[in-house]
Amino acid sequence: MDLTSYAELAVLLINSPDRLTGLDGLHALLREGRRYRPGCRITRSDLEALRDLREELIVVFEAAAGGEEQAVVDRLNSLLIQHPVQPQISGHDGERWHMHLTEGGRMADQYAVGAVMGLATLVTDLGVNRLGLCRAVPCRRAYLDTSSNRSRRYCSERCASRANVAAYRARRKGGGQ
Numbered sequence: 277m278d279l280t281s282y283a284e285l286a287v288l289l290i291n292s293p294d295r296l297t298g299l300d301g302l303h304a305l306l307r308e309g310r311r312y313r314p315g316c317r318i319t320r321s322d323l324e325a326l327r328d329l330r331e332e333l334i335v336v337f338e339a340a341a342g343g344e345e346q347a348v349v350d351r352l353n354s355l356l357i358q359h360p361v362q363p364q365i366s367g368h369d370g371e372r373w374h375m376h377l378t379e380g381g382r383m384a385d386q387y388a389v390g391a392v393m394g395l396a397t398l399v400t401d402l403g404v405n406r407l408g409l410c411r412a413v414p415c416r417r418a419y420l421d422t423s424s425n426r427s428r429r430y431c432s433e434r435c436a437s438r439a440n441v442a443a444y445r446a447r448r449k450g451g452g453q
């Protein structure tokens with residue numbers, strides 16, 4: 277199982293504050309993150325737990341963006357203790373046997389275990405500097421830098437070109453007539 281791909285759950289959560297206003301939005305978020313299992317009960321307590329988790333994950337990404345490696349590691353270690361992996365072999369929906377990181381707890385707990393384990397794996401496999409926050413002000417969406425030369429600075433092509441246009445205008449202004 278590719279654990280680094282689970283880090284996408286952290287990014288999805290940080291970038292989806294609009295999904296955390298009600299249970300309908302949460303259903304949509306879980307479907308997007310492919311964490312939705314039909315019949316799984318989702319309640320207000322999941323919503324609140326995921327809002328709290330989002331705040332904690334933002335702190336991790338802010339520390340990473342600021343180059344504070346030790347702070348990232350400390351935060352992730354404490355999240356790993358709060359959301360322990362309890363692997364189980366599972367088979368469902370006609371899929372072959374595969375691992376789930378945990379089966380117990382609420383939907384929010386399962387989401388948290390995946391997001392935190394994904395980040396921890398990504399950081400240890402590829403480096404803390406792979407976690408980023410978009411530098412196109414005021415965007416600040418989270419992203420994972422999986423480029424080979426670690427050159428990513430924006431959450432999307434849209435933000436990259438917006439920032440390029442802004443930089444071009446600033447240069448023209450600064451250059452005088």
Ligand SMILES: [Zn+2]
Binds near residue numbers: 366368374376
């Ligand atoms: Zn499964």
Ligand SMILES: [Zn+2]
Binds near residue numbers: 415417431435
């Ligand atoms: Zn952006």
